[in-house]
Amino acid sequence: MIRRNRILRNTPAIRAMVAETILTPADFIAPLFVTEGKGVKEEIASMPGYYRHSLDLMAKEVKELWQLGIRSVLLFIKCADELKDNKGTEALNPDGLMQRAIKTAKEAAPGMVVMTDVALDPYSSFGHDGIVEGEEIVNDATVNVLAEMSVSHARAGADIVAPSDMMDGRILAIREALEDNNFTKTGIMAYSAKYASCFYGPFRDALDSAPGFGDKKTYQMDYANAREALKETLMDVEEGADIVMVKPAMAYLDIIRLIKDSVTVPVSAYHVSGEYAMIKAAAKMGWLNEEKAVLESLTSIKRAGADLIATYFAKDAVHLLNQ
Ligand SMILES: NCC(=O)CCC(=O)O
Numbered sequence: 283m284i285r286r287n288r289i290l291r292n293t294p295a296i297r298a299m300v301a302e303t304i305l306t307p308a309d310f311i312a313p314l315f316v317t318e319g320k321g322v323k324e325e326i327a328s329m330p331g332y333y334r335h336s337l338d339l340m341a342k343e344v345k346e347l348w349q350l351g352i353r354s355v356l357l358f359i360k361c362a363d364e365l366k367d368n369k370g371t372e373a374l375n376p377d378g379l380m381q382r383a384i385k386t387a388k389e390a391a392p393g394m395v396v397m398t399d400v401a402l403d404p405y406s407s408f409g410h411d412g413i414v415e416g417e418e419i420v421n422d423a424t425v426n427v428l429a430e431m432s433v434s435h436a437r438a439g440a441d442i443v444a445p446s447d448m449m450d451g452r453i454l455a456i457r458e459a460l461e462d463n464n465f466t467k468t469g470i471m472a473y474s475a476k477y478a479s480c481f482y483g484p485f486r487d488a489l490d491s492a493p494g495f496g497d498k499k500t501y502q503m504d505y506a507n508a509r510e511a512l513k514e515t516l517m518d519v520e521e522g523a524d525i526v527m528v529k530p531a532m533a534y535l536d537i538i539r540l541i542k543d544s545v546t547v548p549v550s551a552y553h554v555s556g557e558y559a560m561i562k563a564a565a566k567m568g569w570l571n572e573e574k575a576v577l578e579s580l581t582s583i584k585r586a587g588a589d590l591i592a593t594y595f596a597k598d599a600v601h602l603l604n605q
């Protein structure tokens with residue numbers, strides 16, 4: 283034999299030397315769920331070990347993440363039922379929970395890249411990502427609200443707005459609105475290839491944002507499609523997206539790779555709530571080693587081509603990497 287491939291696997295040292303993919307804390311985006319109140323830390327039933335925090339405790343969390351080397355957080359708020367309507371009125375409130383959360387996060391760790399979710403579902407009495415007319419989620423009227431919402435987040439101090447709605451044309455509308463209002467340093471991370479996925483289930487528990495009727499298949503993508511993901515992503519780049527995203531992650535590694543090979547902007551992937559819950563549940567049953575499953579999953583997502591990974595395991599992963 284002239285070639286023995288096992289030579290490069292013989293010891294931990296040699297494996298470390300030739301590892302092609304290395305996770306670092308700055309790869310992670312930590313999603314944070316924010317709720318009203320003081321001293322509130324509520325565990326999400328379908329996401330064991332993950333919490334909704336009130337602003338004071340969110341600030342502590344942001345500081346801790348910063349100290350661990352994590353460089354970005356993605357904010358989601360739980361809107362009170364009485365503030366929900368069909369127009370996203372509360373989403374534009376300059377003193378709304380999201381706007382206060384942005385300020386609080388920037389105060390807690392001024393260097394942290396604060397990203398914000400831009401979509402109507404947390405604010406919608408219908409639990410849909412857009413304005414509802416009859417049974418339809420209307421595109422263009424929704425896009426106008428998303429653009430205003432993005433400006434409102436920028437005004438509160440957001441570094442990057444992250445539209446997760448999958449309406450057509452919203453990236454251009456948001457970019458133009460930011461320009462018109464002189465927010466020339468605010469970035470856009472576009473959820474470009476967001477699939478209509480069952481893996482978002484636990485997230486909807488976290489924000490109480492499950493659709494009140496129907497599903498999201500008229501705006502989120504069909505999981506049968508790959509080329510369509512490329513069409514969506516190329517358009518978002520053309521419209522001004524700074525970062526593009528594929529969501530979910532583990533069942534879409536082929537899409538991450540396709541997009542990585544096709545664009546020159548950074549690619550992010552969202553390791554979603556259902557992916558978190560699956561690992562947690564199997565580990566609780568003693569069927570999987572949680573720590574190994576976490577590192578293997580996140581490394582695979584990066585290997586597939588993700589430059590950034592939004593994951594509920596961000597903090598745990600940094601602790602594991604430090605061991
Ligand atoms: N815009 C956020 C989602 O739709 C769901 C995320 C998750 O399931 O983690």
Ligand SMILES: [Mg+2]
Nearest residue numbers: 448449450514
């Ligand atoms: Mg699109």
